[in-house]
Amino acid sequence: MDETFEKAGSGASLTYPVAAGQFRKGHYAMLKQNPCKITDISISKTGKHGHAKARIVGINIFTGVKYEDVCGTTHNMEAPHVDKKEYELVDIDEAQVILMDTDGEPKEDLNLPPGDLAEELKKAHEEVQDDDGKSIMVCVLAAMAKEQIISFRVVTSDE
Known part of the structure; x- marks a missing residue:
């Protein structure tokens, strides 16, 4: 019985995971399912019952529309290739x-x-x-x- 396995290149996935706290201004991130270039990022301090949060603002690289997202700094977000x-x-x-x-x-x-x-x-x-x-x-x-x-x-x- 012959088995065939499909091969995928290193760029097979359209996105890759990045911890929200690792993003910096000028990086690319998926904000609200849109590929954006980050224009502003601010990290809040840890609260009494929670983790530090990253507030990320970016501009869609194709349309120029501004998007914003908030995520825990230790949680993964997607970044586009x-x-x-x-x-x-x-x-x-x-x-x-x-x-x-x-x-x-x-x-x-x-x-x-x-x-x-x-x-x-x-x-x-x-x-x-x-x-x-x-x-x-x-x-x-x-x-x-x-x-x-x-x-x-x-x-x-x-x-």
Whole structure:
């Protein structure tokens, strides 16, 4: 009888456990089931009948919405696996962007970012198309099986 076992990579889980007291400003945490970057954290002293509590405030990394959560410092919370990658912008087609990684492989599954960043990116792309010595590098943030462009920069060919 042959048995087949599925393999999972080290990033198989979308989150990992972290004790609430271990979080710091700038870390990533799941607040109310949303991947957030922590903007403020305060730890209360232990009370007469309880444990110290961590009050964590963060901004959703994809939507910019503010979330807050309170948890005992010794209790585990979830933290998302977050990955940042940089790609070169090749073209913008309607609401979709065409990117290229450092190995020259195309990436065509991302849309323009929400809000003003999309308009700024379109404008920069139009300006760079006329200048052979410049290109646009976009920063893509990936977490919770979602990817989104969060920033970009114009670079000259000698960088």
